[in-house]
Amino acid sequence: MIIVSFLCLFPLIHILAVSLSGSAPATANIVGLWPVDFTIDAYERTLANENFLRALWVSVNRVVLGTIVSMGLLLCAAYALSKSDRDFKGRKIYMWFFVFTMLFNGGLVPTYIVVTRLGLGDSIWALVLPPAINAFNMILLLNFFRTSVPKSLEESAFIDGAGHFKIFLKIYLPISVPAIATISLFTMVFHWNSWFDGLIYNTNAANYPLQTFLQTIVVQQDFSNVDVDAEMMRNLSQRTVQAAQIFISALPMLIVYPFLQRFFVKGIVLGADKE
Amino acid sequence: MAKPKSKPSSPQRWDFKQTWPLHVLVWPAVIVALVFQYGPMFGIVMAFQDYRPWLGFLGSEWVGFKHFITMFEYDYARQVIWNTLVISVLKLVFGLIVPLAFALLLNEVYHMKFKRTVQTIVYLPYFLSWVILGGMLIDILSPTGGIINQFLGIFGIDPIFFLGSNDWFRTTVVISDLWKETGFNTIVFLAAITVVNPNLYEAAVVDGANRWKQTWHITLPSMRPIIIVVATLSLGNILNAGFDQIFNLYNPLVYQTGDIIDTYVYRVGLVSGDFSYGTAVGLFKSFIGLILIVLGYHLAYRYANWRIF
Numbered sequence: 001m002i003i004v005s006f007l008c009l010f011p012l013i014h015i016l017a018v019s020l021s022g023s024a025p026a027t028a029n030i031v032g033l034w035p036v037d038f039t040i041d042a043y044e045r046t047l048a049n050e051n052f053l054r055a056l057w058v059s060v061n062r063v064v065l066g067t068i069v070s071m072g073l074l075l076c077a078a079y080a081l082s083k084s085d086r087d088f089k090g091r092k093i094y095m096w097f098f099v100f101t102m103l104f105n106g107g108l109v110p111t112y113i114v115v116t117r118l119g120l121g122d123s124i125w126a127l128v129l130p131p132a133i134n135a136f137n138m139i140l141l142l143n144f145f146r147t148s149v150p151k152s153l154e155e156s157a158f159i160d161g162a163g164h165f166k167i168f169l170k171i172y173l174p175i176s177v178p179a180i181a182t183i184s185l186f187t188m189v190f191h192w193n194s195w196f197d198g199l200i201y202n203t204n205a206a207n208y209p210l211q212t213f214l215q216t217i218v219v220q221q222d223f224s225n226v227d228v229d230a231e232m233m234r235n236l237s238q239r240t241v242q243a244a245q246i247f248i249s250a251l252p253m254l255i256v257y258p259f260l261q262r263f264f265v266k267g268i269v270l271g272a273d274k275e
Numbered sequence: 276m277a278k279p280k281s282k283p284s285s286p287q288r289w290d291f292k293q294t295w296p297l298h299v300l301v302w303p304a305v306i307v308a309l310v311f312q313y314g315p316m317f318g319i320v321m322a323f324q325d326y327r328p329w330l331g332f333l334g335s336e337w338v339g340f341k342h343f344i345t346m347f348e349y350d351y352a353r354q355v356i357w358n359t360l361v362i363s364v365l366k367l368v369f370g371l372i373v374p375l376a377f378a379l380l381l382n383e384v385y386h387m388k389f390k391r392t393v394q395t396i397v398y399l400p401y402f403l404s405w406v407i408l409g410g411m412l413i414d415i416l417s418p419t420g421g422i423i424n425q426f427l428g429i430f431g432i433d434p435i436f437f438l439g440s441n442d443w444f445r446t447t448v449v450i451s452d453l454w455k456e457t458g459f460n461t462i463v464f465l466a467a468i469t470v471v472n473p474n475l476y477e478a479a480v481v482d483g484a485n486r487w488k489q490t491w492h493i494t495l496p497s498m499r500p501i502i503i504v505v506a507t508l509s510l511g512n513i514l515n516a517g518f519d520q521i522f523n524l525y526n527p528l529v530y531q532t533g534d535i536i537d538t539y540v541y542r543v544g545l546v547s548g549d550f551s552y553g554t555a556v557g558l559f560k561s562f563i564g565l566i567l568i569v570l571g572y573h574l575a576y577r578y579a580n581w582r583i584f
Contacts (some may be wrong), residue, residue, distance in 0.1 A: 003396060008458070014414075015415075022531055097308070103569065105561055106557075108545070110316070129311060195404060246407055256404075261395060
């Protein structure tokens with residue numbers, strides 16, 4: 001079991017060690033799990049790299065905007081759909097409308113054509129809007145609404161003259177903070193880790209989010225998209241700098257995931273164990 | 276849904292005649308889904324046309340099933356479908372067995388702190404993107420000085436080009452997939468173990484069952500529903516061999532064994548700009564996927580009483 005844990009961690013530790021080593025030992029492949037010629041030079045260079053910072057900024061924007069838009073839409077819809085079929089005529093139709101998106105999709109090429117034809121190419125909306133409605137998250141939210149909000153509370157508010165909007169804002173949202181936090185975190189992780197949409201919808205590499213930037217630099221080893229001069233090229237292609245970039249991109253997840261873990265376990269149970 | 280029915284005769288019954296606010300709340304989400312989920316579904320007509328962007332959907336020529344016929348007659352396309360099936364079946368089998376075995380082992384650990392630490396560590400790669408994991412793998416698996424090959428070198432094994440050899444690519448894909456996903460599935464199974472009725476174990480101990488017998492006769496049968504659910508629901512993913520992973524690991528050297536439907540669609544559809552053919556291949560995949568998902572949901576409901584909402 002210790003071996004399995006080690007195997008899971010070892011690539012990460014190795015990359016961290018490489019990123020903290022001098023470039024000579026890294027190029028000579030003598031770095032194992034501990035840095036050789038310790039230096040934070042690679043991090044200084046990465047954080048001084050304008051392209052990297054710009055990509056980081058795009059990613060931060062994307063995560064914030066994407067989470068707000070997605071949660072706004074999902075919460076409103078989940079509130080309405082958490083009502084019973086009798087109370088909300090047409091609920092079934094809406095429900096199937098959303099569930100069907102989990103079963104079938106148009107596929108890559110038609111989606112690409114729709115998004116670009118709407119003129120969203122090279123804009124952050126191409127990354128935020130298409131994945132905004134996640135039917136699975138919506139179902140988790142509405143199940144939470146159904147099981148956690150006391151019906152009597154709602155009814156007494158209604159008798160006191162509150163309408164749906166008021167009940168939604170003043171009763172449902174405050175009671176559901178844990179669920180909202182959980183699904184928001186799901187959404188943030190999704191947006192932080194996404195890279196493919198950044199690659200296909202942006203013709204201008206300056207709009208790449210961080211993971212897409214990393215993908216072209218580290219995985220494809222393709223520098224043609226990113227306008228770099230010879231000096232920067234040397235820096236980018238250096239093993240220690242690449243390791244530092246990988247590590248910085250992984251860092252937010254490494255920091256939040258121990259907290260996330262608990263939420264996710266609950267989320268899984270919430271999603272799997274009904275009735 | 277187990278939901279108490281509100282009593283219709285109750286004098287305080289909530290009058291829901293005015294449901295317009297509910298419609299108002301649903302519509303923004305409906306519109307976004309209509310545009311970005313359903314819009315592309317209508318775009319599927321491209322698969323039956325020779326789509327030319329400047330002519331649009333209305334102007335392009337209709338060609339019926341031409342692109343589908345091309346796909347089935349083209350050896351390379353068949354190879355791609357085969358690769359997809361092989362890779363995802365391997366992933367499905369190992370992705371079920373390894374986490375299950377690991378969860379059973381972890382369940383035997385009584386040192387709670389140790390157990391939780393192992394769980395946390397194994398779960399970690401799940402949160403990292405395939406771009407990050409791909410970047411790491413490319414570094415550590417490099418045939419020229421990657422740390423894995425250096426390690427193998429100690430035993431006198433020649434460097435292996437894991438990501439560039441058709442003999443090794445699938446193995447590498449399956450193992451790296453286990454690296455990322457095992458933690459997640461282990462937690463699903465561990466959650467299932469915790470709900471097993473402890474009385475059963477006590478009774479078994481009285482009857483003289485050892486740990487192994489308890490696992491075999493109590494734990495595993497109790498987990499049958501969750502195993503069935505996980506297995507049947509993965510059925511719908513049988514044509515998703517993992518685009519993110521393959522895309523970040525493969526290269527032209529391993530197209531023969533590693534090119535899957537999704538990566539193929541990306542290359543012919545978007546890179547080469549053969550929109551119609553790409554859509555046709557994608558539609559074939561989505562359509563089979565739809566059938567398998569519905570089948571999977573049906574089986575999961577039938578054998579494990581699981582339902583989506």
